Structures are given as structure tokens and as C-alpha cells.
Amino acid sequence: MSYNVKIIKMLPLTLFFSIVLVSGLVLYQVKYDLKDTKELKSQLIGKSIPLISIPEINYYKKINKNINFDDFKNNIFAVNFFASWCAPCRIEAPVVEELSKFIPIIGIAYKDNAKDNKKFLNDYGNPYDKIGLDNKGKIAIEWGVYGVPETFLINRDGIIIYRHAGPLLYDVYKTDILPLLQ
Amino acid sequence: MITSQSYVFADNKSLNKDEIINKTREISQNIRCLVCRNQSIDESNSELAKDLRVLIKRKIIDGLSDKEIYNYLSNRYGDYILLNPPFKTNTILLWLLPFLILISGCFVMFKFLKK
Numbered sequence: 001m002s003y004n005v006k007i008i009k010m011l012p013l014t015l016f017f018s019i020v021l022v023s024g025l026v027l028y029q030v031k032y033d034l035k036d037t038k039e040l041k042s043q044l045i046g047k048s049i050p051l052i053s054i055p056e057i058n059y060y061k062k063i064n065k066n067i068n069f070d071d072f073k074n075n076i077f078a079v080n081f082f083a084s085w086c087a088p089c090r091i092e093a094p095v096v097e098e099l100s101k102f103i104p105i106i107g108i109a110y111k112d113n114a115k116d117n118k119k120f121l122n123d124y125g126n127p128y129d130k131i132g133l134d135n136k137g138k139i140a141i142e143w144g145v146y147g148v149p150e151t152f153l154i155n156r157d158g159i160i161i162y163r164h165a166g167p168l169l170y171d172v173y174k175t176d177i178l179p180l181l182q
Numbered sequence: 183m184i185t186s187q188s189y190v191f192a193d194n195k196s197l198n199k200d201e202i203i204n205k206t207r208e209i210s211q212n213i214r215c216l217v218c219r220n221q222s223i224d225e226s227n228s229e230l231a232k233d234l235r236v237l238i239k240r241k242i243i244d245g246l247s248d249k250e251i252y253n254y255l256s257n258r259y260g261d262y263i264l265l266n267p268p269f270k271t272n273t274i275l276l277w278l279l280p281f282l283i284l285i286s287g288c289f290v291m292f293k294f295l296k297k
Binding site: 008015023026038040044077111137140144146 | 233237256258259260275286
């Protein structure tokens, strides 16, 4: 058997092992990607806030006013999507309250109504400087929100620097958010 | 699944009501429901899926192309929302591996048959 034939006979085996190796590496990477997808990365990080206007919630009178983001210019501030019907929002309420001692927070009531929202704030406290209403869920889609609660941090230049999906628990607040406020 | 066969205001002159509904479903089948993760928004009954279906229909009526709609969604939710991963540098292996295997297989076969 010539040397050449030997190599050719080895070829399928070599090929098989290289495919196994490559697939293994790919799967290894997928495992890490899956870990990431538990909480999806926001596409808005590093971008300015979406242009869609957010109407302020009306508790008493019918005044149609939009939230003016210019009021928060040159400040780090947070945008928190929440709802009165959302159980994890009750869990995060004390932490959002704590955060509101440091920075202004805009609350956006997702698929909510003024009456229930008012009751929620009475029961769990109102940490918000302004509250907007997203009754159809359209604002949430512009912000890439896939469930409430979600919290965004916006820097002094109006750029979104951080997003947390799910309830803002104390350890997330301490390890992720506080360092960004420096 | 109950699809709202509702009132389509035809701004898009080139498509009739049924075509708009079919197109909405076609695109919806390629969009991942981010709440349930392994379903398309066409199959899912979650609130977000419903909202996205309505939004896709609206965009079709407004005359956006399929590509523009997919881009709109992936700009907000990432490529993960597309059930068919796009051809990009980080997915190049995923797309090319079957062809590489096929080509190398053909090569080996050819070598053997020649003997």
C-alpha cells in the first residue's frame, strides 16, 4: 500500500474527528449563548432613547401631556416599565424606592389604567418623578421591552447604558446599578 | 388559533385583505415569541405576541417590505427574535458547516471511486 492510499484511507476518520471537534466547540458556544438569552441583551444599549412620545397618566383630569425627556437632561435617570397587575413589580417596589433616592425615575405603566395604577402606588409607594401610560403596549415595543418589569438607565447624554429585565432585586441593584451611578 | 379577521384599512393598494392576513401570518411564523422562546408569535397566545402580530399587520398595510419589518424587529429585540438566524460573521459556521461537510464528503467519495 502506497503512502498516498494510506492518507486517503485516513481521510474520513480525520474528517469525522474534525467535524466532532468543530461541532463540540460550536455547541460549547451555544451553551454560553443560551445562558445569555435567559435575560436577553437589550439592543438599545449605547443608543439614544426611542423617539416615541409617552403620554402622562391622568389620574384626575383629562389633560393630554407627554413626558418631556428634556426635564431630565444632564442627569442620569431611570425608566421603569411596571404595571399594577404585575406581581414581580410589587417585589421590586422597595428597591425602586431605594433607587429613587439617588436618581429621578420615570415610570411607564404598561397596559394599565389610571384607577388601578393609583391604587398600586398607594399600596406600594410612589418612587416616580413622572408616570407615563402605555395602554396598548406600543411604547414597550419601541423600547424592546418583552415583559414587565424592566428598568433602563440613561446617562447624562441621553444614551441608554443599562437594561435589566425582570424584578430589580437588591443584589442586581447593588452590583449592577450602583456602580453605574458614580 | 383565533386570528382577528378584523378590519384592514387598505393603504397598501397592491394587497387585498386576505393577502395582508396571509403575509402577516407568514412573517409571524418567522418571529420568535420572546415570552415563550421556542414558539413563533404565530403560534403563541402571549400578550406580546398578539401585539407584535398587530404591529406586523400595520406595517404591511403601511407598505413596508418584509426586510424592513424584520429589521424593525431585530433592531429592537435583537437577532434572537428571528427564528431563522441571519447570515452574519458570528453565524457563518452555522450556515457553512453542512456545505463543508458535503463538499469534503464528495471529495472523499471521488477519491475512493477513482481507485
